[in-house]
Amino acid sequence: MALTPLGNGQMTPEDKQLYQALGQRIATARKALGMTQTQVAERLGISQQTLAHYEVGRLRIAVSTLVPLSEILNSSVDELIYGKEAAKGQNKRGPASKLQQQVDQVRQLPRTKQQFVMEMLDTVIQQAAH
Numbered sequence: 001m002a003l004t005p006l007g008n009g010q011m012t013p014e015d016k017q018l019y020q021a022l023g024q025r026i027a028t029a030r031k032a033l034g035m036t037q038t039q040v041a042e043r044l045g046i047s048q049q050t051l052a053h054y055e056v057g058r059l060r061i062a063v064s065t066l067v068p069l070s071e072i073l074n075s076s077v078d079e080l081i082y083g084k085e086a087a088k089g090q091n092k093r094g095p096a097s098k099l100q101q102q103v104d105q106v107r108q109l110p111r112t113k114q115q116f117v118m119e120m121l122d123t124v125i126q127q128a129a130h
Contacts, residue, residue: 011060018081020057025080029073032106044121074107074114100123 011019030040041051044065053059061069066077073080105116 016057019060021083022061022081023055023057023084026051026061026069026073026127029075029080030055033073040069040072044068 030037037051037055038048041048044051046065050059054061068082070077070080072097106114
């Protein structure tokens with residue numbers, strides 16, 4: 001994976017701002033899950049230093065890295081790039097439904113607990129269908 005530093009003369013100020021904002025959202029999502037840079041970096045197959053550079057906007061993150069990163073952070077690529085509010089559409093009216101709030105909370109759980117919740121839901125849905 002090629003690393004491209006910011007400020008190499010080829011980046012516009014808008015690009016630099018985008019990568020810095022993206023890095024902040026990555027750091028915020030990682031911290032919200034209680035994960036370290038090392039844990040996320042290992043799952044991505046990159047060094048902790050590379051992730052640190054992404055988080056401060058010093059390096060451009062490869063587009064191919066965004067999907068696995070969003071999965072690790074229980075987020076969407078849109079949320080990482082644009083922020084949660086922009087990704088969800090700010091023209092929605094009213095607070096999130098109780099179900100949506102619960103789904104958001106489940107997304108913050110570790111993978112094993114998410115799997116457990118999904119299995120429970122599958123069981124309830126199957127029982128209700130019969």
